[in-house]
Amino acid sequence: MMLAALTLASLGLLVWASDLCPPACRCFDNLTTVDCRDKGLAQIPLLMTNLTKLLLRDNHLASLLPGQFLNCPALVFLDLSKNHIHHLTPRFLNGLANLKTLILSHNRIETLQAEVLEDVVGLTELHLNFNRLREIESGVFRRSAMLRKLDLSNNRIVKVEDGSFRGAAGLKHLDLSGNQLVTIPADSFSSLTELHHLNLMSNNLTDLSDRSLSGLTNLTELDLSCNRLSSLPSKVFKDLAKLKFLDLYRNRLTELPPEVFRSLINLSALQLDGNQISMLPPEVFAASHKLQDLQLSHNHILELHPALFANMSSLQNLQLAHNALTLLPEDLFHKLQALKELHLQYNHITVLHQSVFDGLPNVTRVDLSNNRISSLHPDQFRDLSKLKHLKLDRNQLAKLPSNLFTALGKLVTLDLGHNNLSDVDIFYLCNWLKVNREKLNDKPVCYFPSESKSALFLLDHCAAAARSPPTLGADEGPVAAGSVDGLVRFELQQVAEGFLADPAGQGRLPLTPAPLRPSHPRPGLHQAFSTDGVNRVVQLHLKHDGTLWFVAKIV
Numbered sequence: 001m002m003l004a005a006l007t008l009a010s011l012g013l014l015v016w017a018s019d020l021c022p023p024a025c026r027c028f029d030n031l032t033t034v035d036c037r038d039k040g041l042a043q044i045p046l047l048m049t050n051l052t053k054l055l056l057r058d059n060h061l062a063s064l065l066p067g068q069f070l071n072c073p074a075l076v077f078l079d080l081s082k083n084h085i086h087h088l089t090p091r092f093l094n095g096l097a098n099l100k101t102l103i104l105s106h107n108r109i110e111t112l113q114a115e116v117l118e119d120v121v122g123l124t125e126l127h128l129n130f131n132r133l134r135e136i137e138s139g140v141f142r143r144s145a146m147l148r149k150l151d152l153s154n155n156r157i158v159k160v161e162d163g164s165f166r167g168a169a170g171l172k173h174l175d176l177s178g179n180q181l182v183t184i185p186a187d188s189f190s191s192l193t194e195l196h197h198l199n200l201m202s203n204n205l206t207d208l209s210d211r212s213l214s215g216l217t218n219l220t221e222l223d224l225s226c227n228r229l230s231s232l233p234s235k236v237f238k239d240l241a242k243l244k245f246l247d248l249y250r251n252r253l254t255e256l257p258p259e260v261f262r263s264l265i266n267l268s269a270l271q272l273d274g275n276q277i278s279m280l281p282p283e284v285f286a287a288s289h290k291l292q293d294l295q296l297s298h299n300h301i302l303e304l305h306p307a308l309f310a311n312m313s314s315l316q317n318l319q320l321a322h323n324a325l326t327l328l329p330e331d332l333f334h335k336l337q338a339l340k341e342l343h344l345q346y347n348h349i350t351v352l353h354q355s356v357f358d359g360l361p362n363v364t365r366v367d368l369s370n371n372r373i374s375s376l377h378p379d380q381f382r383d384l385s386k387l388k389h390l391k392l393d394r395n396q397l398a399k400l401p402s403n404l405f406t407a408l409g410k411l412v413t414l415d416l417g418h419n420n421l422s423d424v425d426i427f428y429l430c431n432w433l434k435v436n437r438e439k440l441n442d443k444p445v446c447y448f449p450s451e452s453k454s455a456l457f458l459l460d461h462c463a464a465a466a467r468s469p470p471t472l473g474a475d476e477g478p479v480a481a482g483s484v485d486g487l488v489r490f491e492l493q494q495v496a497e498g499f500l501a502d503p504a505g506q507g508r509l510p511l512t513p514a515p516l517r518p519s520h521p522r523p524g525l526h527q528a529f530s531t532d533g534v535n536r537v538v539q540l541h542l543k544h545d546g547t548l549w550f551v552a553k554i555v
Helices: 002-018 426-439
Strands: 026-028 033-035 053-055 077-079 101-103 125-127 149-151 173-175 197-199 221-223 245-247 269-271 293-295 317-319 341-343 365-367 389-391 413-415 456-459 490-494 508-511 516-518 529-531 534-543 549-554
Parallel strands (some): 053 077, 149 173, 197 221, 269 293, 293 317
Antiparallel strands (some): 456 490, 456 549, 490 508, 534 549
16 A cells, blocks of 8 residues: 555656646756757747756747846756857846856857856856857956857857957867958967867968967967968967977968977977978978878979978878979988878879888888889889888889889789880789789770880780780799790780781781790890791880780891
């Protein structure tokens, strides 16, 4: 009987409690959380006194009245985002002394008056992103000592000034991205000595002064990307000794002062890509001992000083793609012991010094594609013992030295497509392909080089549909000089009409390995051969344009 009475009493309590949950809303956590999201509400419903979390996102609220939350003294989290709020009435937060997080993003708020945050001295997070704010009234944060995160991104703010953030001395994250700032006056952030992250991306910044960032002694991340900066003052970063990440992507920088990064002794990532830089001072990275990631692609860089990277012993990723480089100094990379990735694609490089990649024991990726490189030294890659990915496609390579890839024991992918390869050591390449054929990006495509008119092509059956390298069985040994035992199926194909036409008039003489036998070598030639009834073959060539061809010249 007593158990039944308790059960009935409990049911009665639940019914009484559920009556306090606002209509159309859902309540959780012993009625401390109220979820009224996306309910079409035009006004705030009657709320409970023990409420700690209130979700009013995606409704039709247009205004907030003073004292509207007086009966919610325990409220800690308030989400009013995605409503139609256009004005924040002073004292509308009256009674919310315990509020920690206030979300007002995606509304139509145009002004932020000084008194609006007076009653929430314990506020730690304020989200006002995606509104229509044009300015920050001086004194609005004068009682916001506990504020740690402030998001003002994607508004229409045209200026900040000394005093805009005074009072928010404990602020650690400030997002002003996506506004209309043209400049940052001196000392605008000088009171924010605890700030760690400052985002100024996608504004209209055209210039900064030496004191625009003064006082930010604890800043670790600074984003200035997607602005219109054409120059940087030499001392603009002087107070930023703790900075680790600096993003200057897609500005209009044409040059850098030699000492501009001198104070950034803890910098680990620097993005300068997407600018108009044509020259880099030799000492510009002299203090960058801890830099690991350097982005310099998509600039107009013509040349690099030999000592430019001399002090960058921690650098792991170097991006120099899409510039106008023609030559690389011999010892440019020699001090980059930690380097893992080197990107040089889309430049105008014509030749590489034989030791330019020496001293790079940890590099795993090199991209030299889309340049004008016409030759490579046999020892070009001798120190790249950990290289896994090598891109040499879309150059002007006409020759590959023997043993070029011998030191690359860990190579996974090799791209030689769209070159002009010929005069390749056939035996070395065949052996290398046999062992490493899985490393080719794709199957070679057959191609008749125009300069091979009046020559005979010695092919596998790629003239039909096979379009593949020579068929080398897994159980066959390597191809040695003076032997073609590893090259299984070949044809002798006439290129120039009337030259060595076969009796059937088909312009093609089928061959098997048997009638093709070695003859004496000639000095300077890869290997001499002779065939029964056919003029002697004195030289073998490889033509690669995303493709592989064996070319046999006839004398």
